[in-house]
Amino acid sequence: MAHDPSPNRTDLPADLPTALPSTLPVTDLTRHRRLREQGSVERADLDAILDAGFVCHLGVVVEGRPLVVPTVYGRDERQLYLHGSVAGRSLAGGTPVCVTVTHVDGLVLARSVFEHGVNYRSAMIHGVARRVTDPEEKLAGLHRLTEHAAPGQWSYARGPNRKELAATTLLALSLEEASVKIRTGAPDDGDGPDAELGLWAGTLPLTSFWGAPVPDPLLPPNTPVPGHIARRAGTRHG
Numbered sequence: 638m639a640h641d642p643s644p645n646r647t648d649l650p651a652d653l654p655t656a657l658p659s660t661l662p663v664t665d666l667t668r669h670r671r672l673r674e675q676g677s678v679e680r681a682d683l684d685a686i687l688d689a690g691f692v693c694h695l696g697v698v699v700e701g702r703p704l705v706v707p708t709v710y711g712r713d714e715r716q717l718y719l720h721g722s723v724a725g726r727s728l729a730g731g732t733p734v735c736v737t738v739t740h741v742d743g744l745v746l747a748r749s750v751f752e753h754g755v756n757y758r759s760a761m762i763h764g765v766a767r768r769v770t771d772p773e774e775k776l777a778g779l780h781r782l783t784e785h786a787a788p789g790q791w792s793y794a795r796g797p798n799r800k801e802l803a804a805t806t807l808l809a810l811s812l813e814e815a816s817v818k819i820r821t822g823a824p825d826d827g828d829g830p831d832a833e834l835g836l837w838a839g840t841l842p843l844t845s846f847w848g849a850p851v852p853d854p855l856l857p858p859n860t861p862v863p864g865h866i867a868r869r870a871g872t873r874h875g
């Protein structure tokens with residue numbers, strides 16, 4: 638999914654550079670300890686994973702218990718945006734969170750059960766999410782988020798009114814402290830003793846595509862499907 642670079646930035650303190658470093662920082666939190674060979678420190682890989690999806694999992698401790706909430710996101714060059722009801726306990730902001738985005742590209746079917754795995758691209762972002770209160774920044778963040786999930790809808794659909802904005806929480810999470818893991822390719826036991834077993838081994842790819850638009854049954858007949866929606870049918874997701 639293309640990353641929409643508009644609207645104009647309203648979210649950056651003046652003293653920050655506009656772009657984050659092209660290499661992800663290796664910190665106590667982001668250092669890969671297991672399956673290190675699958676780790677990447679390229680910010681371009683992080684960006685590509687974020688742009689290929691629009692649903693993340695937000696992990697946050699609420700009243701002493703971990704809560705992992707699937708939710709929609711958008712982003713700009715520096716921040717991830719998450720939104721929801723003002724009543725949402727996971728969106729309080731101001732506490733450490735961990736957000737993951739995962740794309741499953743296939744099953745890795747090895748000769749031994751032990752070596753089975755998944756081909757995937759995944760990102761993990763650590764930080765303290767900030768509740769966006771500035772009205773202009775909030776609108777810009779919601780625009781990013783909507784356009785990330787459904788490009789073209791922000792200008793097509795009715796925009797949020799004052800009451801709807803007041804009922805919506807927007808969180809901004811810096812993309813500074815993040816990690817990436819990517820697994821591709823064949824099983825790892827092709828050159829081991831189990832290769833002698835004579836079993837089939839390989840990968841079973843998994844790909845998602847957008848389907849044809851299904852009109853709301855309550856639509857007046859012959860209401861045209863907007864081009865930005867019709868064009869997505871048959872295109873790849875993820």
Ligand SMILES: Cc1cc2nc3c(=O)[nH]c(=O)nc-3n(C[C@H](O)[C@H](O)[C@H](O)COP(=O)(O)OP(=O)(O)OC[C@H]3O[C@@H](n4cnc5c(N)ncnc54)[C@H](O)[C@@H]3O)c2cc1C
Nearest residue numbers: 666667668669670671739741755757759760761816817818
């Ligand atoms: C679809 C899918 C299925 C998986 N299935 C399994 C499984 O069945 N068993 C298994 O052991 N592992 C699986 N993994 C890998 C798993 O996500 C972890 O990377 C791995 O288990 C190491 O976990 P750890 O807590 O020891 O990580 P550590 O290496 O201790 O984690 C340290 C830091 O590395 C980074 N990191 C760790 N994992 C990821 C990740 N996936 N993406 C981005 N950053 C990461 C984080 O910043 C984390 O704080 C799977 C991954 C995906 C995406």
